[in-house]
Amino acid sequence: MYTATSPRVSRMSSARTAYLLLWGFLLVNLVVVELLFVRAVPSHNTLGSIGRFLGLHLGLAMALQVLLIARLPFFERRIGMDKLTNWHRWTGFTIFWLVVLHPTFVLLGFAELDQISFFAEIPNLGGQMPVLLGMIAAGLVGVMAVTSVRAARKRLSYEAWHAVHLLVYVMLVLAVIHQVYEGRSFNASVPASVYWWGLWAFAIGALLTNRLLVPLVRNARHQLRVVAVVPETNDAVSVYVGGRGLERLRARPGQFFWWRFPGHNSWWQVNPWSLSAAPDGRTLRLTAKAIGATSGGLRQLPVGTRCYAEGPYGALTTVRRTKPDAVLIAGGIGITPIRALLEDPNLTGDIVVLYRARTAGDAVLLGELRQLAQQRGARLHVLTGRTSRENQPFSPAGLRGLVPDIAERDVYMCGPAAMADAVLHTLRALQVPPRQRHIEAFRMAV
Template structure:
C-alpha cells in the first residue's frame, strides 16, 4: 500500500527560490558592472573606435563563457530553484550570445587594426592570424560556429542525441583555447592587482564549480553507491525498463520526477550519455529507468547484461512534489513522458486527491499502464486513458475539453510531461484556463532535445 504523507510546506522552498534568484541577479549585476569598470580603467585603446568596441565585446564574450560554464556545472541551488528545463533554455540562449560575440569581437578588432594601418581587411586578418594567441582565438571561434551550426533546430533534428552531445564536448576545447587567448591578449584583466584577482577568481570559481559538479561529485557518489544492472524488462516492442541496485541508495538524494544522466561503461563509449527519468519513486533499495529505443544508447538498453556497471550523474530536475502549492494534483502524461508521471503517482507525498490523464496514440502504446492503474486504485486516484489521433472531434486538451474532464483544474497543481508539441498545447490551454503559473510544472526534456 502507498503511505500517504502531508505535502511539504512551501515556505522553505520559496525562500530558497528567492535566494537563488537574488544570487543570479547579483552575479550578473556585479559581473557586468566589473566588466565596464575594467574597460574604463584600462583606458582608451591605442587605435580607434573599432578597437575600443572589439575590446568591450571581448570582455562580454569572456563573461558569457563564464556564465556558460556555470550553467554546464549544473549547480544544485540553480537546479532546485529553476529546474533543468529552464536552465537548459538559458544554456541555449547563452550559447547563441557566445556565438555572436565570438564573431563580432575578432571582426571589430581586425577592422580596428586595418583602419589604423590603412591596410586591406583580409591582409590584416592574415597578418594577425600569424600570432599564436590570435590564431588560438580564431580556432576557438571556428569551433563555436560549428557547435552552434549543429545546434540550430533544422540541423538538430537530423542528429542523434549521442552525436549532438559528442559535438558539444568541443566546448571544452573552446574553453581551453579561450583561456589561453585571455592570458596573452586580455590587457583589460591585467591593469592592476584588483582586476587580476577579480577576473581569475571568477574563472577559478566557474571552473571549480564545473569540476566539482560534473566530475568530483559524480565520481564520489558512484564509488559510494557502486550501481549495477539488476534486471532488464521489456515493456513493449521498443520500450525497456532497467532496474538498478547499489549500496547505500537511501543516501542518494533522488526524488520522484527527477532524472539522471546515465552511462553504461563497457556497453557504450564513455562519452555516450542519456538523460532518463526515474520511472519509479526511489525506495532506498533500487532505481528504475524506462526508455524508448530512439537513439543508439536507448535502443541498446535491452542488451545490457545483468551485473553491468552503471555510472549515474545526478539527480537533476525540479519536476518534483517539492514545487507543489496545492493539495489536489493533476498529472498529465503523453507517450513515454509517462515515466516521471508514474514515479510521481507512487510518491507518498502526493496525497489522495489526484487525477491522471494518460495520452497515447493507441492502447498498445500505453507502457506501464498496468502499474498506473494499480497505483491509481491504491491511491483512490482517477485515471483517464485517452487514445486516438488528435484532430476533428478528438481534441482532449482544448481548454473546454480539459475543463470538462477536470472541472476544478484551477485549484490543482498540474504536472505535464510528454512530447514537446503536446506539452506546449497543454501549457497554452492552462494559460487560457487561467491556471496560476506557480501551479504549473512541466518537464520538456530540453536537455535531450
C-alpha cells in the same frame, strides 16, 4: 483549505532564491564588466574599442555558460533542467553572436590602424598564436551553434549531437589561453585580474567538482550495477539498478539521473533518464524508449553491468506543491516521472492523470499506471489518436473539459517540448498561476 508545511514553504522560497541568485549574479557581473571596460587603457580607435567591449561580454557569457553546464545541484533541484536548458540555449546563441561580432570589430580596428583591407588583416593577426587559438575557438562555437539550430537537431541523433557538443571543453581551453594573452581590460590592474580569474576559477572549479569529482566519489561509494532488464513494450525497456546505501542519494519521485553504462557504451555517451518508480533505498528504476543508439541498446544490457550515474536532479517533485489536489500530465515516455510521482505518498488529495499516447499499445507502463491509479483513487485518462480539430485534449476547452477545476490544482507535466509548450500556453489561458505549474520538457542539454 490547503496549508503548506514548513519544508514546502522553504522549498518554494528556495526556488525564488535560486532565480534571484541567477539574475543577481548576472547583473552584478555585468556592472563589473562595464567598469573594467571604462577603466582600462582605451583602444587605438573606435572600432577596436567596440571589439574589446564585445570581447569582455563574450568572456562573461562563456563563464556563465560554464556554470550552467556545471549541473549545480542547488539550481538543478530548485529551478529544474527544463528552465536551465532554456538559459543554456539562449546563452549559447548570445555567445555565438558575440563570437561573430567581437573578432569582426577587432579586425576592422586593426585594418584601419594598419591601413589595409579587412581580409588582409585576417592572416596578419592569425599569424599570432594567441589570436589563432581564439579563431579556432570561435570556429568551434560556430559548429556547436549550427548543430543546435532546430532543423539540424531534427536530423541528428542525441548521441551525435552530444558528441559534437563535447567540443565545448576544447573551446574553453583555447578561449582561456586567448584571454590570458589578449585580455587588456582584466589584466590592466591587480583588482581586475583577481576578479576576472577568480570568476573563471569559480566556474571551472564548479564544473570539475560537479561533473567529475562528486560523481566519482558517489559512484565509488554506491557501486551501482544493473540487477535486471525488463522489456515493457516492443520499443521500451526498464533497467533496475542496485547498489550500496542508495537511500543516501536522497532521490525523490519525479527526479532524474544522468546515466552511463561503461563497457556497454562509449564513455562519453550519457543520457538523462527519469526514475520510473519511487526509489525504495534498494533499487533505482529507469524506463527508456528506443529513440537513439544508447536507449535502443539498453535491452541488451547484461545483468551485472557497472553503472555510472550523476544526480539526482530535477524540480518535478511534490515538495513544490501549493494546492491540495493535483493534475499529472504525461506525453509518451514522459510518463516515467509522472508514474513515479503517482507512487509518492506525499502526493495526496484528489489526483487526475492525463496520459497522451499515439495508441493504447504505445502507452508505456499503462498496466502499472492503472493499478496505481486504482490504489490511490486517482482518475486516469488515456488520450490517444492524432491531434486534429476534433481531438485537442490540451487546448483550453479540452483541458477544462477534462479537469474543470484545473486552476485550483498543482499541475505536473513531462513530455516532448512541443507538447510542453502547448500545455503551458493553455495553462496561461486558463489562468493557472505560475507557482502551480511544474513542467519539464525533453530538450537537448549537455
